[in-house]
Amino acid sequence: MKMHRSEEIWLIISVTVLVLSMVVTGYQTFALGMGPPSNTETIDPQKVDETAPFDEPGVYKVGDNEYEVVMTLQIFSFTPGDIEIPAGAEVTFTMTSKDVVHGFQIAGTNVNAMVMPGHIQKITQTFDEPGEYLILCNEYCGAGHQAMATTITVK
Ligand code: CUA
Known part of the structure; x- marks a missing residue:
């Protein structure tokens, strides 16, 4: 089965957007420390x-x-x-x-x-x-x- 050219283009665009947003979120969380704080201080x-x-x-x-x-x-x-x-x-x-x-x-x-x-x-x-x-x-x-x-x- 052969894909339409436009289908291919949109598939590439959507995968690119997905990967880019994961990269940006990962960068913010780990490199910039912008992730939500996680149980930093605990107490009995x-x-x-x-x-x-x-x-x-x-x-x-x-x-x-x-x-x-x-x-x-x-x-x-x-x-x-x-x-x-x-x-x-x-x-x-x-x-x-x-x-x-x-x-x-x-x-x-x-x-x-x-x-x-x-x-x-x-x-x-x-x-x-x-x-x-x-x-x-x-x-x-x-x-x-x-x-x-x-x-x-x-x-
Ligand atoms: Cu409701 Cu304390």
């Missing part, structure tokens, strides 16, 4: 209370207007809760779960993460607008899931 979920920095959850000033919030998530709360920071602060949340998978969503921002037992999750967000921001758990984690919430007050 049974020993969160004894493992730094989670042995002392809290809000820490780490720079001019930079803060680190070391936070544990557990059924059905965030520790620490009711956080206060000054306007314009850049806040890095370092989080882990002590039991099941929880969610960490800050209403009115793009912050939306899964926090899993055994893994350390880090997210940085700058809070320019003063106000009260609601933190919600958006992964179903049990009977008290709906009540798992707290706030960040920016002033």
